[in-house]
Amino acid sequence: MLLTVLAGALGPLQAAANGQLGDTLGDGHAAATISFGSGLILMILIVAVRSRTRRQAMSLPRLVRSGQIRWWNCLAGLCGVMVVLSEGVTVGTLGVAVFQISLISGLVTSGVICDRLGITEQGKQPISVPRLTGAVLTIVATIIAISPNLHVPGTVALALMPFVAGLLAGWQPAGNAAVADGTGSMLVSIGFNFLVGFVALASALGIRALLNGVHFDFPAQWWLYSGGALGLMSIAAMAALVRGLGLLLLGIASVAGQLLGSLALDAAFPALGHPVHLATLLGTLLALVAAAIGTLPTRRTQLPEGEKP
Numbered sequence: 158m159l160l161t162v163l164a165g166a167l168g169p170l171q172a173a174a175n176g177q178l179g180d181t182l183g184d185g186h187a188a189a190t191i192s193f194g195s196g197l198i199l200m201i202l203i204v205a206v207r208s209r210t211r212r213q214a215m216s217l218p219r220l221v222r223s224g225q226i227r228w229w230n231c232l233a234g235l236c237g238v239m240v241v242l243s244e245g246v247t248v249g250t251l252g253v254a255v256f257q258i259s260l261i262s263g264l265v266t267s268g269v270i271c272d273r274l275g276i277t278e279q280g281k282q283p284i285s286v287p288r289l290t291g292a293v294l295t296i297v298a299t300i301i302a303i304s305p306n307l308h309v310p311g312t313v314a315l316a317l318m319p320f321v322a323g324l325l326a327g328w329q330p331a332g333n334a335a336v337a338d339g340t341g342s343m344l345v346s347i348g349f350n351f352l353v354g355f356v357a358l359a360s361a362l363g364i365r366a367l368l369n370g371v372h373f374d375f376p377a378q379w380w381l382y383s384g385g386a387l388g389l390m391s392i393a394a395m396a397a398l399v400r401g402l403g404l405l406l407l408g409i410a411s412v413a414g415q416l417l418g419s420l421a422l423d424a425a426f427p428a429l430g431h432p433v434h435l436a437t438l439l440g441t442l443l444a445l446v447a448a449a450i451g452t453l454p455t456r457r458t459q460l461p462e463g464e465k466p
Contacts, residue, residue, distance in 0.1 A: 161402065164394035165411025168260075169253050169418035171387035175241055176248025176256070178381040182373040185245030188384075190362050192241050193355040196385030200348035213342040217349065226339035233332030234353030239322035241354070241388065247315045251303070254419035254437050258302045258444055259316045261412050262295040263323020265447065268407070271328050287450050294447030302440030330395040330407060347393055351385075416441045 171192075179188035204210045220226045240260065248256050269292045303316045329350075337346035365371055398407060420441060 158402070160394070161398050161407060161411050162414040164391060164398065165414030166418040167387050167391040167394070168411070168415045169257055169422050171241075171384050171391065172244045172248050172253050172256055172419075173422050174381055174387065175244035175384040176253070178376070178384065179245030180249040181376045181378075181381060184371065184373050185242060185247075186358070186362055186365070187371065187373055188245035189238065189241040190355070190358040191382065192245075192384035192388065193238070193351055193358055194385065195382055196389045197348070197351040197355045199386060199389060200344070200351050204344055204348045210342055210344050213340045214345045214348065217336070217340055217345065220339045226336055230332040230335040230339075231349060232353060233329045233336070234350040234355075235357055236322075236325040236329040236332070237350060237388065238354045238357055240319070240326050241384065242358070243318040243322040244384075247318050250312070250315055251319075252437075253422045254416070254441065255299075255302045255316065256319050257415045257419040258295075258437075258440050259299045260319040260323040260326075261415060261444055262292075262299045263320040263325075264327045265295045265323075265412075266292045267324045267327020268292075271331065291447040291450045294450065295444050298440040298443040298447060301443060302437050304436045305434040330398075333395075343393060343397060347389060351389070412444060412447075416444055 175188055175192050178191065179185035182188055204214055217226070217231075221228050221231060243260075244256065251259070269288050272288075299316060299320065303312055333343075333346045333350055336349060337343040340346065362371060395407060395411075420437070423437075
């Protein structure tokens, strides 16, 4: 749980980097493509340096054809695409804290659904009152957090984008873990995650360039390109930790790090143009309460077969 909280703090840093890159370029799609591209380059270097990981990477097509790895688990990178794309598009308007609250609402809601369906090794987990309450409260927290900006046109639509991204990303660690188990390498899983995401984003950007043209200048600030590396570390941590926590608890345990890190960024760097409102603080507090409620254990009410109450 503690490691997941620390890993969650990487999220706001990545959101800030990709959000500022999107604002500087004037193109959130291009920012997301650059972020995934930088992460992919790093992963190619990491995987290629060892003969073992190279062999494991080459075995992936065979494992998919044989059914040892389900093909949909290889598409986990598309979930990350939505998160990075929403960072580049919405953080400039919403701010890091509001973005993270909306994203977390989607993550927690997705965790409830995925755990109920038995997506991970933890098996099916019932939709208990604490789990459902936690999911509902995170959605309420998002509404409170965006309330100061409701007068800005398109705010609700922008806040929905990270929420939907969170719904998709809630399953991403399970997909990455499945690929890692099949190939025997977490590095191969993360590298393929970046490959799928980059191909999808670059293909869409190429189509845009052909149809309407794409124009932007690369900024000189080095830290604007750190989103890929931060995302790499976050994916690695979440894929490793999901086995012990399940998707809901994984999402909930990272809430504290994400929200507190988000508030710290918005408060420490007012140059980003996102003051911390009272509503943002209340939304953060409510999201943390929702996280705590969601971690309450589920009471088992089903008796073993043949046992009398």
